[in-house]
Amino acid sequence: MSASKKTPLHDVHVELDATLVDFAGYAMPLRYAGETVEHRAVRTSAGLFDLSHMGEIFLSGPQAGAALDHALVGEISALAVGRARYTMICNPAGGVLDDLIVYRLADETFMVVANAANAATVLAELLDRAAGFDTVVTDRSAEYALIALQGPRAQEILAGFTDAPLADLRYYAIMDGVVAGADALLARTGYTGEDGFELFVSAGDAVPLWRALAGVEGVTPAGLSARDTLRLEAGMPLYGNELTTETTPYEAGLGRVVKLGKPGDFVGKEALTALSRTPPGRTLVGLVARGRRAPRQGYAVVTSDGTPCGAVTSGAPSPTLGTPIAMAYLDAGHSGELAVDVRGRQEPVDVVALPFYKRS
């Protein structure tokens, strides 16, 4: 743990007696009071997350949008100022290097938010891929803290700390504002399946902002453990589990983010075009266990006669559903009764449509 990098909120986590784990090189809170309480708080009220480990990479200049069109699978130049898009960066073979959210902050300024574990790869690729374009790529990850307030009460609670017109801020949109006295980028994005906000602030403003929000009744600090079950219920992929360099956007059911028809060439276009023409050999599905045992990452999915036909990528007991849920890659052509091999025992599962949970 001593070798792990610390986020600007490290002392707050220690003060809250969080269980800290190394995650992508950072000492991050796994849980505070308990993951189920934290999970439920996000579903019913509001949870507060430190996401300062995520990477913030800026592209600016006249060809910033064109450079991102070339570097990523989405049509980023078509994004309106103040809007955000979920997208991916692929390798030339069509494998996923990372999934990203790109925000257009101004006509010639974009912010790419990368997963912490991939931030260095994404930065290196963006520098390389943007080389021929009139744009400057800057890693500003260390300057920013990222605090997420997620849950049905998020807007009402945040409104107590800002004059920014939150009600006008749409899902997947971003604006400037002052929150609890700190200059912030306020984005209506998240990774929990709930309404909520992600607040990008200067690292030095993180602690007072956290304390202000955490001081509100109904706001519960929430760790990575709750974040993982929240995103799993919402059917959202996690890089390293559902997405890797060995998976394609089509297998992950995310072919819609690949804009093959956008003008110009982009990295992975040829391979992704070919992949788009044939059904993938395996697809990401949702599983609900009939019993109490949770399928876990790496467990085999098997047919009724025990033949392996897939692999679990994420699984956990679902606090909201009360049953174990999982996502798994299932080989094409399998239907009928399926089970997951849970430590040598076949536990029956049902294939269900994702997401497992949708907010009302």
Add this chain to the structure above:
Amino acid sequence: MSVPEQLQYSEEHEWVAGLADGAGDVVTVGITAHAADALGEIVYLELNKGEGERVEAGEPCGEIESTKSVSDLFSPVSGEITAINPAAIEQPKVINDDPYGEGWIFKVRVEGEPGDLLDAEAYTRLTDESA
């Protein structure tokens, strides 16, 4: 993390209460607060031995599943199971809430010599090293 003085401990993070003479003692077994905290919230507990069946010291005798992981449960002593805590099976979170009390897991009538168990001080050292 609390490590009660009067208990004995295994390296697999089980505790044993009531061990005095060895053979013939009926001891109570559970997992330590350190183990419960490391696992996270426990959602499922299964023993693969029932009352009247024999467990062997250091051998797996069940599974503990938490929100984050699955682990084997080991018996810290050899002998016959005389009781299994129904509360821990039905509401396994009781193990997190009260690992040394209401969250006990099973009782064993000890046969033969108990294995190598640690006192509170040695167990504290063990967990400090792994922390």
